[in-house]
Amino acid sequence: MTSDHLEPIEAILRPYQGRKGVLLEVFHRVQEAYGYVPQAAMEPIAKLLNLHPSTVYGSLTFYTEFRTAPPPRVLVGMCLGPTCHIRGAETVKDILQRRLGLPASGHNDDNSCGIHVIQCAGHCQYAPLVYVNGEARREVTVGGAAALADEVSAVVARGGR
Amino acid sequence: MESFLRLLEEVEGRRTAAAGRALIQVGIGSCSMLAGAVQTLDAARQVVATESIGANVSITGCNGMCWAEPLVVITRPGEAPVTYGQVDASQVAQLIRDVVVRGDRRAGQALGVEGAAGFDGIVPFSQQPFFQVQRRNLLARCGVIDPESVDEYLLKDGYAGLDRALTSMTPEDIVKELMDANLTGRGGANFPAGRKWDFLRTARATPKYMVCNADEGDPGAFVNRILLESDPHQVIEGMAIGGYTAGAEMGFIYIRDEYPLAVERARKAIDQARQAGLLGQHVLGSDFNFDIQVVRGAGAYVCGEETGLIASIQDYRGMPRIKPPFPAQSGVFFKPTNVNNVETYAYAPGILRNGVEWFSSVGTERNKGTKLFSLSGRINRVCIVEVDIGTPMRTLLEVCAGGIPEGHTLKGVQQGGPLGGVVPADWLDTAMDPANFNAEGTIMGSGGLIFLDERDCIVDICHWLTTFDQDESCGRCTTCRIGSMRMVDILGRMTRGTAAAVDLQILQHLEGVMQNANCVHGQFTPKPFNAAYKWFKTEFDAHVFEHRCPSGACRAMTEYVVDPAVATGAAAEALVAACPVRAIEVRSEAAYILDEKCVRCGLCLVVVPGAVSVRSKAVFAPAQREVRYS
Numbered sequence: 001m002t003s004d005h006l007e008p009i010e011a012i013l014r015p016y017q018g019r020k021g022v023l024l025e026v027f028h029r030v031q032e033a034y035g036y037v038p039q040a041a042m043e044p045i046a047k048l049l050n051l052h053p054s055t056v057y058g059s060l061t062f063y064t065e066f067r068t069a070p071p072p073r074v075l076v077g078m079c080l081g082p083t084c085h086i087r088g089a090e091t092v093k094d095i096l097q098r099r100l101g102l103p104a105s106g107h108n109d110d111n112s113c114g115i116h117v118i119q120c121a122g123h124c125q126y127a128p129l130v131y132v133n134g135e136a137r138r139e140v141t142v143g144g145a146a147a148l149a150d151e152v153s154a155v156v157a158r159g160g161r
Numbered sequence: 162m163e164s165f166l167r168l169l170e171e172v173e174g175r176r177t178a179a180a181g182r183a184l185i186q187v188g189i190g191s192c193s194m195l196a197g198a199v200q201t202l203d204a205a206r207q208v209v210a211t212e213s214i215g216a217n218v219s220i221t222g223c224n225g226m227c228w229a230e231p232l233v234v235i236t237r238p239g240e241a242p243v244t245y246g247q248v249d250a251s252q253v254a255q256l257i258r259d260v261v262v263r264g265d266r267r268a269g270q271a272l273g274v275e276g277a278a279g280f281d282g283i284v285p286f287s288q289q290p291f292f293q294v295q296r297r298n299l300l301a302r303c304g305v306i307d308p309e310s311v312d313e314y315l316l317k318d319g320y321a322g323l324d325r326a327l328t329s330m331t332p333e334d335i336v337k338e339l340m341d342a343n344l345t346g347r348g349g350a351n352f353p354a355g356r357k358w359d360f361l362r363t364a365r366a367t368p369k370y371m372v373c374n375a376d377e378g379d380p381g382a383f384v385n386r387i388l389l390e391s392d393p394h395q396v397i398e399g400m401a402i403g404g405y406t407a408g409a410e411m412g413f414i415y416i417r418d419e420y421p422l423a424v425e426r427a428r429k430a431i432d433q434a435r436q437a438g439l440l441g442q443h444v445l446g447s448d449f450n451f452d453i454q455v456v457r458g459a460g461a462y463v464c465g466e467e468t469g470l471i472a473s474i475q476d477y478r479g480m481p482r483i484k485p486p487f488p489a490q491s492g493v494f495f496k497p498t499n500v501n502n503v504e505t506y507a508y509a510p511g512i513l514r515n516g517v518e519w520f521s522s523v524g525t526e527r528n529k530g531t532k533l534f535s536l537s538g539r540i541n542r543v544c545i546v547e548v549d550i551g552t553p554m555r556t557l558l559e560v561c562a563g564g565i566p567e568g569h570t571l572k573g574v575q576q577g578g579p580l581g582g583v584v585p586a587d588w589l590d591t592a593m594d595p596a597n598f599n600a601e602g603t604i605m606g607s608g609g610l611i612f613l614d615e616r617d618c619i620v621d622i623c624h625w626l627t628t629f630d631q632d633e634s635c636g637r638c639t640t641c642r643i644g645s646m647r648m649v650d651i652l653g654r655m656t657r658g659t660a661a662a663v664d665l666q667i668l669q670h671l672e673g674v675m676q677n678a679n680c681v682h683g684q685f686t687p688k689p690f691n692a693a694y695k696w697f698k699t700e701f702d703a704h705v706f707e708h709r710c711p712s713g714a715c716r717a718m719t720e721y722v723v724d725p726a727v728a729t730g731a732a733a734e735a736l737v738a739a740c741p742v743r744a745i746e747v748r749s750e751a752a753y754i755l756d757e758k759c760v761r762c763g764l765c766l767v768v769v770p771g772a773v774s775v776r777s778k779a780v781f782a783p784a785q786r787e788v789r790y791s
C-alpha cells in the first residue's frame with residue numbers, strides 16, 4: 001500500500017487522536033471505509049492512539065467482526081442462532097455451499113463469494129435468516145435454499161451487484 | 162428543580178404548537194425494519210404530503226408484538242391511539258385515508274387501542290390477554306413515544322427520577338431506596354444493584370465509571386435491544402442516577418455491533434440529553450457532571466462478562482480476568498467501575514419516581530419486580546414481554562407466544578443462554594424466578610427463552626450450545642479452551658452416533674476440571690450438558706447406547722433410501738429434479754441416493770408418495786467397554 005492510500009486513514013483517525021477507549025470505534029470506521037482493516041493501518045493507528053502496534057493487532061484479531069483481508073464481493077451472512085438452527089439453517093447452509101461451490105468456511109478462490117456466520121440479533125420471527133450483501137432474506141427454509149443459491153449465483157456473475 | 166420545571170415548560174410549549182392534528186406513528190425498530198417498516202413510513206409521509214391530509218407523521222419504537230409488524234399507530238385528535246398490525250407500504254395510504262380522512266376505523270385490522278375503553282369494535286389492549294398478563298413498568302413507553310425525541314420522554318415522566326435524586330436525595334438515600342426495593346441485576350447473576358452502587362460510592366480512587374452492559378450476547382435474548390431502541394432515555398437516566406449516587410462523572414454504554422439501530426438511537430439520545438442540560442456539566446443546574454460514550458462491540462460473546470467488557474473498552478483484547486479485584490476496585494482504566502445490565506439501569510428512574518412499593522409489591526419473596534423475556538423457537542408468535550417475576554412459564558408460552566404450532570408438543574425450553582441449559586416441558590408451571598432455576602443447578606439468565614418441540618433433539622441442542630461456548634472461549638485458560646473442545650468433540654460424536662459409554666463419564670468428569678477456569682464462561686460451559694442430562698437422560702442414552710436419534714434431528718444418524726419399485730420413470734425424474742444438491746441419480750432405471758452427497762433436507766420425501774423413506778443409519782459403533790475414567 002502506498003502512502004497516498006494511507007491518506008484517508010489519517011482522516012478517519014484524526015478525531016480520535018490521543019484518546020483512550022476508542023480503538024474499537026477506530027476499527028469500525030476503518031472497516032466501514034475499506035471493507036476490512038488493512039495491515040498498513042496498524043502503525044498509524046498505534047501512533048495516533050499511543051498504543052503499541054502489538055496491542056492494536058492483538059485487539060483487532062480478537063474480534064470476529066473485524067476482517068484483516070478484503071471481504072468477498074458477494075457476502076452471504078447466515079444466522080445459525082437457536083431458532084434459525086432448529087428451523088434448518090445448517091441444512092440451508094449446506095445447500096448454499098454445495099450449489100455455490102464454496103468451502104466449508106470462508107470464501108472461494110477468486111473471492112467472488114463467501115459465507116459468513118452471524119450471531120442471532122433477535123429477529124427470530126423471520127428464521128432462518130440469510131443476508132445477501134447486507135440485504136435480508138426472510139424465512140429461507142430448505143425448500144427455498146436452491147432458489148436463493150441460484151439468485152446469489154446471478155449476483156456473483158454480475159460481479160456483486 | 163427549577164431548571165427541570167423550566168425545561169418541562171419549554172417542552173409543553175412545543176407540544177401545544179403541534180396539537181390539534183391527527184398523529185400517525187410508524188413503529189421503527191430493527192425487527193420491524195426487516196418487515197418493511199421504513200417503506201411503510203415513507204409511504205405514509207408521501208400520502209399525507211401529496212393529499213394534504215391534516216396529520217403529523219412520526220415514528221415510534223416497538224411494543225413487543227414482533228409477529229405483527231409493521232405496526233402503525235393512529236391517534237385522531239382527542240381520541241385514544243389505535244394500533245394496526247401488518248401494515249405494509251402498499252396498504253398504509255388507504256389505511257390513512259380511511260381512518261384519518263373518512264373516519265372509518267378499519268376495526269378488522271386494528272390490534273387494539275390504548276386506555277380502558279374500546280370503541281367501534283376495537284378491543285382495548287388492557288382487555289387483551291397478551292397485555293393483561295404483563296406489567297409494563299419498563300416497556301411503558303415502548304411503541305408509544307418517539308424514541309428519537311427527548312421531548313416525548315420528558316412528557317411521559319422522563320428525567321423526573323433524576324430530578325428527584327439531584328434536588329432532594331443524598332447518594333446514601335438512593336442506595337437505601339434501591340436496597341429497600343431489592344432491585345437485583347438483570348444480566349444473569351442477580352446481585353443487588355444498591356449494594357454494587359454503594360461499593361462504587363465508597364471506593365476511594367477517582368475518577369469512577371458507570372458502565373452499561375448492552376452486549377446481550379445470549380442467542381435468543383433480545384430484551385435489552387427493545388429498551389435501547391424504543392426508550393433509550395430511560396437507560397441514560399438510570400445511568401445518570403447511578404453516576405450521581407456513586408460519584409462517577411463518566412459512563413460507557415457497550416452495545417453489541419449486531420444492534421446498529423440501538424447504537425444510533427443511544428447516540429442520538431445522548432446528544433439530545435446534552436443539549437437539554439440533562440447530561441454534561443451541571444446536570445439540571447446542579448453541581449453534578451455526567452457524560453456518556455457509546456462503545457460498539459465487535460462480535461465477541463465473552464465481552465459480555467464484566468471484566469472482558471472492561472478490557473474491551475480500554476482497547477485491549479476482550480479477555481475476562483480473575484476476580485478479585487472486582488470492578489469496583491479496578492475497572493475501566495484501572496479505576497473504580499460499576500457494571501450493570503441495561504434492564505437494571507432502566508429500573509432506577511421508575512423506582513425513584515414511583516417509590517419502593519411500586520417495584521417491590523410484585524414478584525416473589527426473594528426476587529422483586531418485573532422481568533423482560535424474549536420468546537422464540539417453536540412458537541406461533543415471537544415476542545418480547547414484561548411480566549411479574551414468579552409468573553409461570555405456561556403463561557408466557559400459551560398467552561404471550563400463542564403456544565406451540567398445531568400438531569406439535571412441547572419438549573423443553575432452552576433458558577439462561579449458552580451457559581444455561583434446557584428444562585423439560587413439565588417445568589411449564591414453574592414460576593419464572595431465578596431462585597427456582599438456581600435450586601436445580603442452572604440459571605434463569607437474562608431473559609431469552611427458546612421453546613423446543615418433539616422435532617428437536619436435546620443432544621443436538623447441547624452440542625450447539627457447547628459449540629457456541631467453545632467458539633467464544635477467549636482462550637486464556639487451558640481448562641476452558643481445551644475442556645470445551647473435548648466437550649464439543651464428544652457431543653459431536655454423540656450426534657453422529659459414534660460415542661461410547663465412557664464418553665458420558667468423561668463429560669461428567671470435565672465439569673469438575675472446568676471449575677478451575679478463570680471466569681464464569683469456562684466454569685459454566687459444562688452446565689448445558691449437565692442440566693440436560695439430568696432431565697433428558699433417555700435421549701442421551703439412545704444416542705450413546707443405541708446409536709439412534711429419537712427425534713430424527715441428528716442428520717448424520719439418518720439415511721434416505723429409495724424404494725426402487727416405486728421410483729422409476731417419471732417418478733425418478735421428479736426425484737432427481739427435486740434434490741437441491743444433485744444427490745439423486747437414476748441407476749438401473751430407478752432413482753438412487755448418493756448418501757455422501759445427501760444433506761438430509763427431506764425435500765424428496767414429499768415428491769412421490771412412498772418413493773423415499775428415512776431410516777436410522779447403521780453407524781460404526783465403538784465397543785461398549787466398561788472403562789473407568791476418573
Ligand SMILES: Cc1cc2nc3c(=O)[nH]c(=O)nc-3n(C[C@H](O)[C@H](O)[C@H](O)COP(=O)(O)O)c2cc1C
Nearest residue numbers: 346347348374376377378465466467501502505681
Ligand atoms: C460469558 C458471560 C457473558 C455475559 N454476557 C452478559 C451480557 O451480554 N449482558 C449482561 O448484562 N451481562 C452479561 N454477563 C454478566 C456480567 O458479567 C455481569 O454480571 C452483569 O453485566 C452485571 O450486571 P447486573 O448486575 O445488572 O446483572 C455475562 C457473563 C458471562 C460470564
Ligand code: SF4
Nearest residue numbers: 635637638641680683
Ligand atoms: S474461563 Fe474461558 S472465557 Fe473465561 S478467561 Fe478462561 S479461557 Fe477466557
Ligand code: SF4
Nearest residue numbers: 740759760762763765
Ligand atoms: S434428503 Fe435432500 S439432499 Fe438428500 S436426497 Fe433427498 S432431496 Fe437430496
Ligand code: FES
Nearest residue numbers: 079081083084120
Ligand atoms: S436465531 Fe436467527 S435470528 Fe435469532
